[in-house]
Amino acid sequence: MLRLLEATPGATGVGIDLNEDDLARGRAGAEARGLAERVRFVQESAVDTTQGPADLVLCLGASHALSEAQPPEHTTAALRALRRLVTPGGRVLLGEAFWHRPPTRGELSAMWPDASASEFHDLAGLVDLAVAAGFRPSWIETAGRDEWEHFESAYQSDVEEWLAAHPDHPLAKETRDRVDRHRSTWLRGYRDVMGLAYLTLVPVS
Structure with missing residues (x-):
């Protein structure tokens, strides 16, 4: 968010988190970049947040904060929440995990506790969820190995x-x-199995 504000003179931003340490780090970063007057950091749950709507909503690896549902249903619930938080004609940048391919039993056992093949969608399924939630995907990118x-x-x-x-x-x-x-979780578990998609989503009028 701070990098975007630096690149967009006159824009303002709101950061939402429950963790006060993370909010303090955000405030310190804003101060260091000379952005303190253009940004607010709010200690609040993103579920049913009172903030917004906004012209640009960033949700990068944080869809779980927008829903109390369990994976993989949390993605659908998060997309519905993001649809409410973005202004007409605005954009949502969603960074969300997906499976490049179904993980093997051995890979799952090397990941986090209770890792499941049903935890994420594949890329096509993830994009389909965004469309069903009322978006059009104007740009689809994924993180590379590097x-x-x-x-x-x-x-x-x-x-x-x-x-x-x-x-x-x-x-x-x-x-x-x-x-x-x-x-070990990375190298023996999700390396080259779990991907990260960057979806730029436009709300349907």
């Missing part, structure tokens, strides 16, 4: 550097177990 590897590596890089320098720290074992578990 983007995934950059994201996953950057996600843990600082911690890995810290572990290499502090192998005997009191918190090292707990931290090492956590990052090793996440890396």
